[in-house]
Amino acid sequence: MKFNTIYLIAVAFMIIVTASCKKDLANANVNPDQITSAKYDPNLLLTTAQLAYPGATNVGGSAWATKWGAVGCFIQHVASTSSAFYYGDKYINNIGAMGEMFQDSYTSDVQPVIELYQLTANKPQYRNLHQMARIMKALIFEQITDLYGDIPYFQAGLGYYDRIYTPVYDSQQTIYNDLLKEVSQATDSLTEDGDKPTGDIFYSLSSDQIGEWKKFGNSLLLRMAMRLTKIDIATAQTYATKAITGTTMQSNNDNAIVEHIESGNALTSNQDAVQIFGNDSLDLRLSDTLVNNMKKYNDPRLAVVAWLYDGVTADSTSANQIGLPPGYIIGGNNPKVDITKRSDYPANGLAGYSRLSDNILNIGAPSLVVTYAETEFLRAEAAVRWPGITGDLTAAAHYKNGVTAAINQLSTYGTFPSITDGAIAAYYANVKYNAADALEQINTQYWLCTLMDEYECYANFRRSGYPALTPTNYPGNVTSGTIPRRLTYPPSQKTSNLANYNTAVARLTGGDKMTSRVWWDK
Template identity: 45%
Template sequence: MKNIFKYTAIISACLVLSTGCRKDFEKINTDPSTYNPTNFNPNYLLTSAQLGYSGSADFSYDTWRANLIYCSTMMQGLSTVISYWAGDKYILNAGYTAAYWGFSGTTATGGDGAYPEQVRPIVDVVQSTTGKAGYNNIHQVARIMKALIFERITDLYGDVPYSQAGLGYYEKTYFPVYDKQQDIYTDLLKEVSDATSHLDPAADKVTGDSYYNGDIAKWKRFGNTLLLRIAMRLSKVDPATAQTYVQKAIGNTMTSNADNAYLLGDASGGRNTVNRNSQILLGDGGQENYYTRWSKTFIDQLKNTNDPRLSAVAVTNLYVTDGTKDQNPAANSSAAVQKGMPNGKDLSAIAGQAIYSDPSFTGFTDYSSPSPALIKRNGPTFVLTYAESELLLADAAQRFGIGGSAAQHYHDGVKAAITYLSQYDAAATISDAAAEAYLTANPYNAANGLNMINTQYWVLTNTMLDFYESWANWRRTGFPVLVPVVYPGNNTNGTIPRRFPYPVIEAGTNTANYNAAHNAVPGGDLLTSRVWWDK
């Protein structure tokens, strides 16, 4: 993977195009002193979009708040007793659920979050390379990246600005409409399918690609794997369309862990380029290093099935007190001692609510932390993996009877989900033999197939620290079956949230379109309302 630091200074100084979702739109979109499509290499902006997709450069607030505080704990991958971690308490912190969408600001990108740091640069790449000789492959890669970016945004919020987003510079569209999620998904399928088919190994080298260093064969497999994932989101709401596009992807998806897409962090670049999840879980912004642990639900799943991943992803006694950020070199990775922390607890003295009164509590050091291999500052942020592809194909085979053997795809997906961990660090390596032994001990059972497939998908995405995807797939499938937390004062009547409400800042910057979308959400613009495909 290409080192991303050398691009960051250029991008930080030059990236000023607007998404059309903030104030001072016209000035930002027409300032002649800034770069424009005739004087800037679009490869730099591709790098910027890929970096932005891994998390915000401004202290990873989107990662911290959306991926970790909310998604990781709602999905019972992580657990914490830190008071502002509201996710597994099902309490709405409107600023935190808005963090992924983004805010206007004074940073070089004009703000933090997905619209300023992902949408703006990737739309600019697509627009500035359209129809231009010598830019075929970067144009197609950018179209695929744009779909990847918007898949996550719409999965989190539902109807969102899509067709007009990022076009302020080109079309003077500063107040974008919120497209219906159904229309967004229809276009995502079309865009990914078409862009992937037009990738040409004999055409231009994509020099700004930090995932594959411009390897077009891998991008083709990435595109088809993304197409599969987007299609399978529709398995409940529109199974006919789902099957049509799954059939297009079959035989063209990732073929091994060598195809895994990830972006390596660069510790030398500091906050701009460090691994975003690691920055938070190492405690750079608080005491997350000590008070955030793997959840009881997750650790119990691994222990109950003698999963070889347990000793690779978890350790106890990593931090000996809450007063140090130094990792204990004698941390214990033995599977026998791992213990997850229950969700929905806090540091109060209230019986039933306080972690100290929970029967599992013997001291914080006895609860399992993510292993050091998973939280390195220069470690990978996984984007899309072969294991996801195979498990989605297993789901399609079990659910629709297409694409071959569900059992074989399950086998290949689980094996890949176990052995890919070496891409974090050699210390997390698990042998093929250990993976095969696990599969022999836990054979596929078609009668419980969808549960098994999607529970394994949850385990995988948890170990990827991609809790956005854990939440999306749980909403799609209902697996694994999670027991909700009942915490006093929650905003969901004790049910696991289904979407993020719209950022209220939009009411003041994109008022008419915000009001229309806000008022159109079935059941109200709440944590409990559902996006279109979540039926």
Template identity: 40%
Template sequence: LTFQLEEEEAPEEMKAIVKILRVFAYSRLTDLYGDVPYSEAGKAVIEGIFLPKYDAQSEIYPDLLNELEEASAALGSGISEFGSADVIYNGDQAKWKKLANSLMLRLGLRLIKVDPTASQAWVTKAIDGGVMTSNDDIFYLQHDADNKNGIGEVFTADGNPRMSDTFINLLKDANDPRLTVLASLPAQKIIFKEDPDNPGLFIEDYREDRTVEERLDPDAQRGLSNGKDLPMLQEQDVDLDNLFSNLNDYSEPNRLLITSETAPMIFQTYAEVEFMLAEANVRWGLAGDAETHYNNGVTAAMKQLSLYGDAGIIADADIADFLAANPYDSANALEQINTQYWAATFLNEYESFSNWRRTGFPALTPVNYPGNVTNGTIPRRLTYSESEQSNNPDNYAAVIAAQGPDVLTTRVWWDVE
């Protein structure tokens, strides 16, 4: 698209918007895999490059940040010529400019472990350029019946996903009003009985529908223990700690609200920006008051759930009660800020994974289940597609030699120990 806009001599603001989207896409790719094809990617038609080399993430990141700086500078305050064809911001250049700087803030903070000086410089530049200032600036795509939410399609196809007790307990312990916006019990409960012909083996007896009130009962929400091993009873989903319990007794992502195929897909939020500003203040004294930014972040994270519909609206009084019961703790600031960032990015798995690797928060317990490929270590990246080994073997071999083994535990450049 960038090439096409150049050919058509399109206005600079249109090129800037495409550049921002390109940075967003490549930042996801490199954060997931590390070194990826970048400088030669997408050039099969225009330059005849069918086997692109892998660029080092240490070279990709500076270019991504420079692209955002250039894009921000090219954007004004009017309406882009994309107009209503822009399904994100309807051509509002000011909002795209805020997004460019907010992504710069995100990517700048990614550098904190590998290059703190550069991290501070880019964060400062992002703040000075102007980042998101309200939930009206959220970067998201509203889906409909003709353009379905991919995550929603997964939930439609698979009825088994359950919420981890790590996340459910975080919300329950804090009396977080997001609990039954994000989680619900399955539509049916399943009752098991002992098989009279096989003592010690339990079989399904009957099913019973739950009411909406039962499904959304905060006290009844229950997270599934990570790494639960159910050897002989695996096929029946029976919990060995409670033989009359089963998978349908555990919370799932709220199918009454957030898992629809027409739900919005959220990519970056004002809440995330406020948490990053709080962190920038804690680390470098930037951006004003950390506590104010933290409170703004929590408030925005709760209010943004209204994007899912009226049932996602959380009352101001409930938000105020939560903040009063869980006040900002300057002695534990980075953990508190980034744990809330983790909660705010639920269903944005790319960002949850990346920010956890960057900060180490929240503290997660690895699971060493039988047969796992990481020996109980939480993955640090995704592995490349197996097709690369046969389709692009020379460049695949080169990237392995440069980055390290193509395994889940190899760290990307910015994720140093």
């Protein structure tokens, strides 16, 4: 999954010029030496969009403030004693931080992918690149709408092309209908007879680039289809059937991955690591919900993803790992939420709680975008819901494939210690498929395998209801002690797009709150 590093250098240039290219295009007849759409390779915009998706170009913003400050805590992958930085641990309403992802995405993710879509439309030399643009566009917008609900979609990013500067918020139902259509059509339209895009981070070095994109497209289509199982079961089944029939990912070799580089260039670094370490490297810890689940079933991943670190030495021994309970602070006037008053508080303080290891949290660590393991869990659930949909393989078989692949995908990080086949087999024996608890098992494993992909994990948790997390009830929380169901819009929308913002808020039951539910979460 490695890609040509020349594109990482070029993309930095592209990110700088993208914001100004509209002005350049408008003045093209005045200065023929300025950069125009005819003078640069749109492949670079694909690189930009792929880098931006996991947060790589959102320097100083949403990867920390929204992904880990809110969502990672909501789903109890992580916990913190801070109520300011990691407000999601206590369901505090930090509207500015929750809106960071919205603002960053429309700048760093949406703009380049819309530009790519427009510049490659109806151009035979970019036939496949255009289909990839459609798929990437759907991937990006799915993530935004899953977090906020109704968002600008059809008019987003069209300031230059259509002079639309205050885009309408489209309903999530309408957005999802279009996302499913776009991914389905784009995947079907990819052709071996067309171009082989060189700016593709995911698969450009594969001997079967177009085939890989078809599997990626179908896997994404399956994920989108399964998102609707609470709200529109007929549409979910229709598109799940189409995705599965069209061939989804077949092994970890098909995983869509953004590789990062250990360098001083923030554009090519893993922003999870850059922003967590840059803002607060001491207080974010793995939740005891996660650690206890992994210890209970002797999960071999624990020694890879967790360690105890005192600033000098690191201990990755599974038996020694201790997760931080959510909903606590250090000190204060309420002994019920002062973690130092607990009888099991470590003698060495916060250092006694496990944190994300440097195997998976470092500036050179890759970002997994869509994986075979996730896809197999979704196929397992589809087989439970609609027997026979996956053909010869049963739900149990897909579940086992998912468990095995989820563990083996850690090799992407170059992890140490390695996990043996024997350890995987022993773990599976502890979590073996049981038809009576199938949906809980499948989606709990999905929760485990999407550690580091917090937005997707949060969406699947809200959709499936698993695992059954115990919410916190920290004094002053704004959700009445319930796990938040969405993020609130950024305050800037009240000044830059007030009328459309108000219309969108009016459609939310309860208004623009963390307890309001997006359309598919009804």
